Amino acid sequence: MASPTETVEIKSDLTDDVALVTGATRGIGAEIAAALTELGATVYAGARTRGDVTAPDQQPLTLDVTDDAAIESAIDTIRREQGRLTILVNNAGIFPETGPLHELDLDAFDDTLDVNLRGPVSVTKHALPLLLEEPGSRVVTLSSGLGQFTEGQMGGQYPAYRISKVGAGGLTAYLDAEYGDEGLVANAVSPGWVRTDMGGEDAPRTPAEGAETPVWLARFRPSSPAGHLWKDNEIVPW
Numbered sequence: 036m037a038s039p040t041e042t043v044e045i046k047s048d049l050t051d052d053v054a055l056v057t058g059a060t061r062g063i064g065a066e067i068a069a070a071l072t073e074l075g076a077t078v079y080a081g082a083r084t085r086g087d088v089t090a091p092d093q094q095p096l097t098l099d100v101t102d103d104a105a106i107e108s109a110i111d112t113i114r115r116e117q118g119r120l121t122i123l124v125n126n127a128g129i130f131p132e133t134g135p136l137h138e139l140d141l142d143a144f145d146d147t148l149d150v151n152l153r154g155p156v157s158v159t160k161h162a163l164p165l166l167l168e169e170p171g172s173r174v175v176t177l178s179s180g181l182g183q184f185t186e187g188q189m190g191g192q193y194p195a196y197r198i199s200k201v202g203a204g205g206l207t208a209y210l211d212a213e214y215g216d217e218g219l220v221a222n223a224v225s226p227g228w229v230r231t232d233m234g235g236e237d238a239p240r241t242p243a244e245g246a247e248t249p250v251w252l253a254r255f256r257p258s259s260p261a262g263h264l265w266k267d268n269e270i271v272p273w
Contacts, residue, residue: 170218
């Protein structure tokens with residue numbers, strides 16, 4: 036039997052796609068937005084401050100993933116201007132460097148879940164009516180190796196971040212189970228340890244390398260494997 040990666044068919048270009056990337060002004064998000072643009076997609080670059088989007092070939096969009104009204108307004112803008120949305124990349128996230136749970140400031144926990152979990156849930160909720168209009172639309176949600184929980188890897192501090200990324204996996208599994216039969220292709224991705232403001236200067240991967248698998252997932256054709264966590268174009272355990 037062929038493995039899931041052997042059955043994947045990807046689109047050679049994205050000229051017929053409209054994409055929304057959250058947190059698109061720096062790091063992995065900026066690289067994802069740039070790569071999707073280069074592949075021909077019409078890319079809406081979400082940022083808390085519209086003026087931070089400087090790429091001339093992207094559509095700047097004011098989007099704070101913790102603000103439901105801003106999310107609804109952003110999706111309404113895409114609906115009004117394009118009438119469709121076929122790719123959603125839930126990239127925006129924060130990484131508080133917290134100690135173990137017994138030392139955790141619960142305000143930091145709330146802030147982390149607000150951005151890393153509630154944010155993708157809310158953005159996806161508002162985007163779903165447009166996404167479901169076209170079978171084969173993709174949702175790609177950024178997760179992390181720190182959120183893998185089935186192989187005893189959850190120790191090592193950062194409980195707020197780890198738990199938020201476990202939730203991102205739960206969102207992905209839910210989307211596949213709930214909407215997969217309607218044609219939605221939802222996956223999560225661990226980009227690896229990347230040299231960004233979150234990852235720090237010692238990380239071995241560049242933002243462009245971190246963006247490679249998210250962009251690959253955004254190119255999936257209808258009926259591709261879904262409901263999984265991926266790293267380096269391979270399915271990995273939750």
